[in-house]
Amino acid sequence: MLLQPFHGGVRLPPHKPGDAAPAPQSLPLPPELVHPLPPPGASGACAVTVGQRVRRGQLLAAAADARGAAVHAGSSGTVTAIAPRPVGDGEATCVVIATDGRDDSAPLPPLADWRELPRERLLERLAVAGVVGLGGAAFPAAAKLAAPGTILILNGAECEPWLRSDEALLCHGAVEVLAAAQLLAHLCRATRVLLALESRMHGARAALQAALAAPGAGGVELVAVPTRYPVGSERQLIRVLTGQEVPSGGLPRDLDASVHNVASAVAAWRAIVHGEALTERLVTLGGRGVRGAGVYRVRLGTPVAHLVAHAGGYTDAAARLVLGGPMMGQAVVHDAVPVLASTQAVLVLGADELRAAAPERACIRCGDCAAVCPAQLLPQTLLAQLREGELEAAAQQGLSDCIECGACAWVCPAQIPLVQLYRDGKSALQVQEDERARAAQARARHLARAARLARDAAERVARVAARAPATAPAAAQPAATAPATPAAAATTAAAPMDKAAVLAAIARGRARRQAAAPAGREDAP
Amino acid sequence: MTATLLAAALLLGLVALGLGALARRAGADVDLAARIDAVLPQTQCGQCNYPGCRPYAEALARGEADIDQCPPGGDAGARALARLLGRVPKPVNPAHGTPGPRVVALIDETTCIGCTKCIQACPVDAIVGAPKLMHTVIAAECTGCELCLPPCPVDCITLVPRAADAAAVPTRSTA
Numbered sequence: 001m002l003l004q005p006f007h008g009g010v011r012l013p014p015h016k017p018g019d020a021a022p023a024p025q026s027l028p029l030p031p032e033l034v035h036p037l038p039p040p041g042a043s044g045a046c047a048v049t050v051g052q053r054v055r056r057g058q059l060l061a062a063a064a065d066a067r068g069a070a071v072h073a074g075s076s077g078t079v080t081a082i083a084p085r086p087v088g089d090g091e092a093t094c095v096v097i098a099t100d101g102r103d104d105s106a107p108l109p110p111l112a113d114w115r116e117l118p119r120e121r122l123l124e125r126l127a128v129a130g131v132v133g134l135g136g137a138a139f140p141a142a143a144k145l146a147a148p149g150t151i152l153i154l155n156g157a158e159c160e161p162w163l164r165s166d167e168a169l170l171c172h173g174a175v176e177v178l179a180a181a182q183l184l185a186h187l188c189r190a191t192r193v194l195l196a197l198e199s200r201m202h203g204a205r206a207a208l209q210a211a212l213a214a215p216g217a218g219g220v221e222l223v224a225v226p227t228r229y230p231v232g233s234e235r236q237l238i239r240v241l242t243g244q245e246v247p248s249g250g251l252p253r254d255l256d257a258s259v260h261n262v263a264s265a266v267a268a269w270r271a272i273v274h275g276e277a278l279t280e281r282l283v284t285l286g287g288r289g290v291r292g293a294g295v296y297r298v299r300l301g302t303p304v305a306h307l308v309a310h311a312g313g314y315t316d317a318a319a320r321l322v323l324g325g326p327m328m329g330q331a332v333v334h335d336a337v338p339v340l341a342s343t344q345a346v347l348v349l350g351a352d353e354l355r356a357a358a359p360e361r362a363c364i365r366c367g368d369c370a371a372v373c374p375a376q377l378l379p380q381t382l383l384a385q386l387r388e389g390e391l392e393a394a395a396q397q398g399l400s401d402c403i404e405c406g407a408c409a410w411v412c413p414a415q416i417p418l419v420q421l422y423r424d425g426k427s428a429l430q431v432q433e434d435e436r437a438r439a440a441q442a443r444a445r446h447l448a449r450a451a452r453l454a455r456d457a458a459e460r461v462a463r464v465a466a467r468a469p470a471t472a473p474a475a476a477q478p479a480a481t482a483p484a485t486p487a488a489a490a491t492t493a494a495a496p497m498d499k500a501a502v503l504a505a506i507a508r509g510r511a512r513r514q515a516a517a518p519a520g521r522e523d524a525p
Numbered sequence: 526m527t528a529t530l531l532a533a534a535l536l537l538g539l540v541a542l543g544l545g546a547l548a549r550r551a552g553a554d555v556d557l558a559a560r561i562d563a564v565l566p567q568t569q570c571g572q573c574n575y576p577g578c579r580p581y582a583e584a585l586a587r588g589e590a591d592i593d594q595c596p597p598g599g600d601a602g603a604r605a606l607a608r609l610l611g612r613v614p615k616p617v618n619p620a621h622g623t624p625g626p627r628v629v630a631l632i633d634e635t636t637c638i639g640c641t642k643c644i645q646a647c648p649v650d651a652i653v654g655a656p657k658l659m660h661t662v663i664a665a666e667c668t669g670c671e672l673c674l675p676p677c678p679v680d681c682i683t684l685v686p687r688a689a690d691a692a693a694v695p696t697r698s699t700a
Contacts, residue, residue, distance in 0.1 A: 389601070392608075439567035442668045445649040446569050446577065501675040509680035 001223055004243040006236040008372040009228045010407045012327070015161045015286065020203020021168035024282050024297045027310055029099050033074045033301035034085050034338040036092040038064040048095060052079045056105035057277040060095045063127065069140045069341075070130035072277040074299035075099045086337050088323065088330055094338070097301070108275035114183060122187060122272055129271035130278045135166075135232070135261030136324060138342040141268050145187050147251075149258030152190035153241060154181055156197040156204065156262040157225050159232040160325030163345050165282035166262050168295040170197060170204035174211035177262050180269035181220050187268075188258045192221070195262070196237055199224040229327065230405040234259045236374050248401050283339055285311050289318030289348030298339050304346050305335040317350035326353075327406045361414040369408035369418060375401045379408040379418050386425045391432065399425050558586040564605045568597045569648035570670035572622045577648065585610065596622030597669070628684040629667040630674075634659050636681035643673035643682060 037046055038061055045061045048054060054073040061071045077099040085094040108129060114122055127142035135155060154177070158166045170177060177195070185193045197204050201224070208222055225231050225240050235246045237259060244255050252259050260268075263282060270276045283298045291312025298307055304321070308314060322329040323343050339346070369379035377398050385394040399422060406419040561582035568578070573594035575581035584590035585606065592606040593615050600616045607614035617624055632643070632652075639657040651667040654660030664687070673682050 389604075391601075392605070435566070438668075439565070441666070442567040442569065442649050443562070443578070445651070445666060446567065449648065449650050502671050505674040505677065505680060506671075506684075509674070509677075509683065512680050 001221070001241075002243075003223070003225060003240050006228075006231070006239040006374055007376050008374045008407060009230060009236070010372050010410055011227075012159075012161050012229050012410075014200065014227065016164055016167075016200070018203075020171045020201075020207075021164040022294045023172050024168050024295045026297050027299075027302070027307060029075050029101060029103060029299065030302045030306040031099060032080075032303065033077070033097040033099060033299060034087075034303060035060055035071050035074065035095045035097070035301045036085070036087045036338070036340070037061045037071060037082075037095060038068040046082060046095065048079050048082075050079050050082055053077070054079060054097060056103055057108075057279055058106045059128075059277075063130075063140070066143050067140065069132045069138070070128060070277075071095070072130050072279055073097055074279045074301040076102050076104045086334070087340070088337060089332055105276075108271075108277065110275040111272045114272050115186060119187060125272055126268055129276070131264065131268045131271050132278065132341045133261055134263040134267060134281050134341060134344070136328065136342050136344055138340065141260070141264055144260070145184070145258070145268075147253040147258070148187075148189045149253055149256050150189070150191050151242065151255075151257045152181070152185050152188045152193045153237060153257060153259045154184070154193070154195040154220075154262050154265055155232060155234070155237055155259055156195060156201070157227075157232040157237060158325075158344070159198065159227060159229045160327050160329075160345075162286035162347055163284050163325050164286075164295055165284045165344050167197075167201050167204050168282055168284075169263055169266065170201065171207050173266065174204075174207040175214070175217075176266050176269065177208070178211050178217045178220060179273075180262075180265035183269045183272060184258075184260060184265050185219070190258065193219055194221050194223050194241055196223050196225050196241060198227045198231070200227050229407065230374055230403065233374065233403055233405060235403065248398060278341060281339070281341060281343070283307065283343060284345035284347075286345060287318075287322075287348040288350030288353055289315055289320075290346075291315060300341060301338045303335070304332075304337055304339060307339065307346055308335060308348065314348060315350075317352075318348045319351040320349045320354055322347040322349060327410070328404060358415050360416055363414055363416060366413060368411040368413065372407040372411050374405060374407065375403055377402060379422075382425070383416065383418060383421060386421050391425065391428055394425055395429055400429065402426065558583045561585050561606065561609060564598075564602065564609060565595060566597045566602060566668075568668040568670045570597060570668070570672060572596050574621070591618070593618040594621045596624050597627070599624035627687045628669040629664045629687050630662045630669065630671075630682050631664075631685045632660050632662055633681040633683065634661065636679050638679055640678055642676035642678065646672045646676045648672060 045064050047059050047061055053076070054060070055076045056073055058073045059070060060073055063070045075097070077097045079095055080098045081096040082093065083096065084091050085096065087094065108125070111117060111122065111125060123142045123145060126145065127140065131141040132138040133141060133144065156166050156170050158164070181193050181195065184190070195208065197208070205222060205224065211217055212220065212222070223241060225237070230236055231240060234252060238244065238246055238252055238255060238257050242255065242257065246252055247254055267278050271278065278300070280297055280299045283296050285296055285307060286293045290308055294311070296307060296311065304323070320331055321335060322331050323337070324330055324345055326347060326349065329345065329347065363380060363383065365380065367380070373379055375398070382394050382397055382399055385397065402422045404419055404423055408418040409416070409420070412418055558579070559582075562579050565578040565582055571577065573581045573590065575584055575590070581590060581594065585592065592603050592610060592612055595602055596617050603617055604614045637659050639654060639659060641654065641656050641660070643660060644652045644654055648670060649666055649668055651663045652660055652673065653663060669684060669687070671684065
């Protein structure tokens with residue numbers, strides 16, 4: 001099959017020795033599991049209470065919305081707290097479970113006859129089981145699969161250095177991956193199924209070919225894509241495999257394609273065939289700062305400290321802890337955070353594996369960032385616009401198309417944190433959009449109120465006229481003074497308040513409260 | 526002779542320019558006002574000295590108001606107005622108020638006497654309540670315009686940072 005190159009990208013040192021990934025190792029159950037609840041309004045969605053015993057796979061919180069996913073207990077035990085805990089580089093309300101070691105589970109009824117079941121029933125199961133994308137974005141699989149695509153692409157190209165979780169799955173679980181491919185092809189109504197893996201994954205390729213030779217398997221094309229970061233990104237992979245570009249602001253479904261990570265596909269298959277909720281994932285442990293590097297089968301909610309301790313502990317070289325890949329992952333300051341569905345890797349990088357910290361210098365206009373940008377943006381222009389606060393102009397330049405791969409910052413000789421700027425800019429754009437939605441709502445309510453006031457005024461006039469039919473000419477007079485249009489009504493109703501009056505009211509309230517506070521204390525016994 | 530001709534040409538040119546400007550102003554206009562209204566924050570607070578965002582937008586479209594009169598929009602809002610109207614950007618005029626974090630009104634329910642005066646003042650119908658019954662603010666609808674503060678006879682309304690910004694953590698835990 002003819003592969004197309006994608007624009008830009010960088011070649012990174014792989015840090016992946018050997019032809020095949022090591023087999024996933026199991027980890028003893030941690031004494032405590034920490035499951036973040038979906039934000040916001042988390043307490044409303046929470047389905048358990050403190051002190052309750054839960055089993056593995058039991059629902060802790062239902063999905064908050066279409067973009068959220070249901071959360072399930074990683075093992076059996078007792079809920080000891082529902083409280084804010086550190087998660088990633090922030091904090092979230094979490095369900096904390098003290099595990100009891102029995103690890104008994106509460107599976108959903110298996111749907112072994114999925115070929116006969118309606119599509120909606122299967123999608124509903126995926127939503128209930130909390131299956132999300134395991135490639136890093138953790139987007140709900142049910143929402144993503146709701147849009148069918150004639151080309152199904154299974155993404156096994158984890159192009160970031162160190163990451164080997166998907167490769168380990170392909171090497172040691174090829175049969176499951178192919179079974180999952182058939183399920184997803186059924187769900188997408190796909191006519192063509194491609195399984196993309198990197199050209200250096202020789203072990204995975206051999207395992208998949210062996211599995212494909214088995215009777216009943218098949219219908220899946222293996223495609224080895226060149227290892228060039230970020231080929232594993234959805235849009236770039238589509239470009240490489242089909243030669244087509246996902247349009248700006250569009251989705252793969254616009255090209256009739258559907259891209260799913262191989263691990264997510266297997267999670268979806270297990271949820272349907274075995275009735276298992278998403279409670280574990282493969283996590284790569286790597287870097288010179290940790291002993292026992294490899295791939296681990298980790299329950300979601302396991303504290304990173306537990307994983308590191310059981311793998312062999314930190315070495316003296318440990319300099320930085322990263323959740324996820326070195327390019328798109330998140331550096332965290334301590335290891336008390338849990339492994340989430342989006343945590344493909346836990347990297348403890350040594351000082352020599354990090355780029356030497358150097359102060360940022362002025363942009364020298366070398367253009368390297370534009371050359372490597374896979375989204376074909378102009379990073380220099382965006383930099384200037386964002387530094388000037390020209391968010392709108394940056395949006396017009398395609399800021400939202402940035403996939404945050406970090407290639408620009410990686411090649412920048414002036415050490416400008418470009419991708420961080422774009423990430424901040426994108427969240428600022430999101431905030432602006434939310435503000436605009438709020439403003440539109442306020443405008444609509446304001447207009448509705450003006451219309452109501454005008455209607456009230458007109459009704460009052462009509463009532464007066466009806467009450468005194470004899471003095472009709474006189475009654476017509478108030479009608480003339482009544483506001484004629486909604487806008488005029490709004491003007492009279494919401495006459496500008498005297499600013500001094502507002503300030504005086506605030507001051508009055510403050511003084512009264514201050515006066516009331518000591519008095520209240522005296523009243524108390 | 527040449528000077529006279531030149532002067533006449535100049536005069537004609539000026540007249541043409543003036544007419545053009547007048548024509549533009551006459552057509553200026555519902556569409557422009559709507560576009561200005563679209564970038565205003567819709568707090569309906571009246572701090573611009575106009576009775577709401579739309580009247581301010583119309584005044585701007587007529588060229589009667591300046592772009593620096595909207596404190597809730599902040600300097601970014603003033604910049605957006607400058608870009609839209611082709612004027613020189615400038616910060617918000619402190620005479621109209623100082624830009625700050627977005628707030629919502631909060632009624633102290635133990636003090637509220639249920640007079641309904643704030644309900645009548647609210648430009649976006651974000652306060653619910655009935656006579657002699659406690660009132661409360663629908664935080665999601667409140668624009669933080671402060672118009673409910675002056676009418677309150679018992680001063681039971683305060684302004685608090687918006688919940689979404691303060692990231693209110695639910696406190697249902699640790700029994």
